[in-house]
Amino acid sequence: MTLTMTQTTAGGKAPAAAILLLALATGCTTAPPEPVAPSAQEVVPEAPAEPSPTLLPPMPTSRWDTTFEQTRAALRARDWMTAEQTLASLPEDLDAADRSRRDFLLARAAFLRGDLERTDALLTAGPEEDVPAALRLEQAEFTREIAQLAGDWLTSARIGAGILTQQPADAGLRRAIWRDLNRSSEAAMATALADAPDADWRGWLELALRDRRAENPQSLQEALLEWRNQHPTHPAAMQLPGGLEYIARGVRAPRKVALLLPLSGRLAPAARAVQDGYLAHYFAARARGETPYTLDVIDTTAHESAAAAYGQAIADGAEIVVGPLSKEAVAELGQIPERPVPILALNRTDSDALQSGSALVQLSLAPEDDAQRIAELAYGSGARKALLLRPAGERGARLEDVLQERWQALGGQTVSTASYASAEAYSDNIKNALNLNASEQRASDIRSMLATNIEFTPRRRQDIDVIFLLADSPVEARSLKPLLAFHYAGTVPVYATSSAYSGVPDPKDRDLNGLRLAEIPWLLGSNPGLRVAIAAGDTGSDSLARLNALGADAWLVQSRFAQLQAGADALLRGDTGLLRLDPSLRLQREPVLAVFDGS
Structure with a gap:
């Protein structure tokens, strides 16, 4: 039995109550200052702009405007039956503009009741020149949303890029385009780039591919600056999406990281699997000739509490702490009133953590x-x-x-x-x-x-x-x-x-x-080099593959911690799924669709 990934190859403000303090997040390209632990109020992530209202040209007036507005009201209430009944009162001999408005609203009603074939047929029922300009833009946005829901990410992103040329201030649309590109495979984007018809769409694809192919924040920073020089007027150039703006400004790597895991006791097998995923990334970086930070692995079960293990990490000079693993230990650290060093916890608590001092970000495999x-x-x-x-x-x-x-x-x-x-x-x-x-x-x-x-x-x-x-x-x-x-x-x-x-x-x-x-993407073929390295080890933790992936993503998030300053705009493509930050600093995970195919 084979599990196969299925993929078609065709937002909000940054948290205010939970201000991110990412002590390692930003720096400059010159020699960085000595690390300090400022308060949470000293670094306020920039809030993404609110999506601007759609700048539509006026819709031509019609004797049937009241009927069309009644239909729209029904659709807003998700009442497709009333919408269809209202449109049925229209005569058959409508002019071209009114017919296109009717067909568009019928398409929306058909989509609400799940008839995707009829939706598609209605959206392509008449010649494009018959569609009023205002409706044409609305149709494009509706088609983009359908493609996105259907998992046709590249089509959704391409349509969005076209709409953005007419609505350049729409921050919500820029966010949606970037998310769709992050959902797309590298191979699909490379193929699309070869056939890209216009400069803006090529720019989006090139930016996504540079992000995907960068091995570390330093090489990514260089790639982003080069991209921006090549595309100075691109819609994404002023504020790079997904938190990449903070990478472009320069990132100072930590000098010491502490990994807090329960390496003995009931959770030891899970902890070993997480550790193996993390270390696979760490040693791969060393093999590439990079100079990773000093890593301390601390067994939390050797301490009387998670807070005590965290205190040891700080005393030993850690500038960021990854872990702990159990929900109870994460909850304990979440109640520390003033954290001097940021924490990337490896579980998700039921209640919000205190966000004073340095941030506590939660990464997990939450069902x-x-x-x-x-x-x-x-x-x-x-x-x-x-x-x-x-x-x-x-x-x-x-x-x-x-x-x-x-x-x-x-x-x-x-x-x-x-x-x-x-x-x-x-x-x-x-x-x-x-x-x-x-x-x-x-x-x-x-x-x-x-x-x-x-x-x-x-x-x-x-x-x-x-x-x-x-x-x-x-x-x-x-x-x-x-x-x-x-x-x-x-x-x-x-x-x-x-x-x-x-x-x-x-x-x-x-x-x-x-x-x-x-x-999770890890079980469907992502990061094959790391998976081979873990399987070649003698720990046997590859039988706990999802926890390997959690460890791999802990390394990814730690290395890209700067991006989290973008708040709700932050987006990372991980081995456990697409990761985005919610207002409580929990990394919400978007897994992918897989199907048991019977082979």
Whole structure:
């Protein structure tokens, strides 16, 4: 059974209450000053500009303006049925401009109900010259959003770059373009660059490729300055996206870093896997002839508390601390009122950390990120009505809440949910969720009424077009996925969090054939050199591949700490997913779509 990545190759303000103090983040290209630990108020990250309103030319007046506005109001309320009924009152003999407005609004209604083919047909129904200029720009933005939701990142970015030439002040659009480029593969961008039709689009692709190919902040700084000299009037040149502006200004590397991990006790195997991922990057840098900082690895279990281990790191001269690993240890450091040295924690706490003194940034493999992502992936595919299956208990309920919030915000609807407390309950719970018990009861009633034994095939409910599976383990997923097919739901797409896959190929995974998974890039082929180096070691930690990736991303974020000063604009392409900073200084992770292909 092979897990394959699926990819089509065709915002907000920086936190105010949680001000970033990144003691290592900025510097100059001349000799840096001695490191100090200023207060959180001394460095305030620049807030990205608010997206400017769309600068549309005026729409031509029409006798049907009231009807069109009523339709738009219904669409804003996600009421596609009322929108279509309102447009049905229009006559057939509309002029070209009104016909294009009607078709565009019908396309939006079709998208809301998940009919992507009709959406595409309506958007291309008439000649482009019939479309008013104001509507043409709105159509382009709608088409970009559809491509983005569908995972056609390069198409979305290319359309966005075209719109930006007409709306150069739109910071939100610049942010969206950069995020789409970071989602795209290097090979796809290189191919697109060879065929790029205009200078602005070429500039975007060149910038993304320079960022992708840089091995360290110093070489990236040189690449950014060279790009800016070549593209002085490019929309991204004034303020480089994703936090790259802070790299371009110069970065002083730390002289000493402390890695805080529980290297003995219950969490030792996990800690070793994280350490291996981190050290693979560290030694690769040394092999390239770079001069990495001094690294201290501190066993947190040898100290009475995480705070004590943090204190030792500071006393030994660490300028940044990576770790600790457990949620409890991260929560403890989060309550330190004045941190003299910034912390990149390797777990996510339930409550916000105090953000006075130096920053505490949280990087993790939180399953909540997977839950949000499968909602987005399903909606982008055209699904709108979901069945949700989850284990009973606090974790299952928490993931359901996260998924439901994102699913409903997008416009999806959950028509049935089922929770299960044991393997014995799997089948009955699925039957109930699919209304098969009701179908069987109807058949029984008919047999009784006719006093004969008629042939009968149960009929499941027909109002679902996607199933969300929040399994706790691969064992659960391998049991539940075949049961869905057994209970007549085998043709409905099933999306699951990464907990459904162990990360290690297993012949038993054939039961997951067709499952769509939110997975980390590391397991789908990113950074092959590091993975080979870890596998060649004698620790055996490559069996904990996701934790290897967490360690690799800890090194990445630490080396690019300067970018985090961009706040919500900061964006890093990691081995655990696309990383962006939220207002509580948690790095939200966007995994990628993977599908079990049956091979």
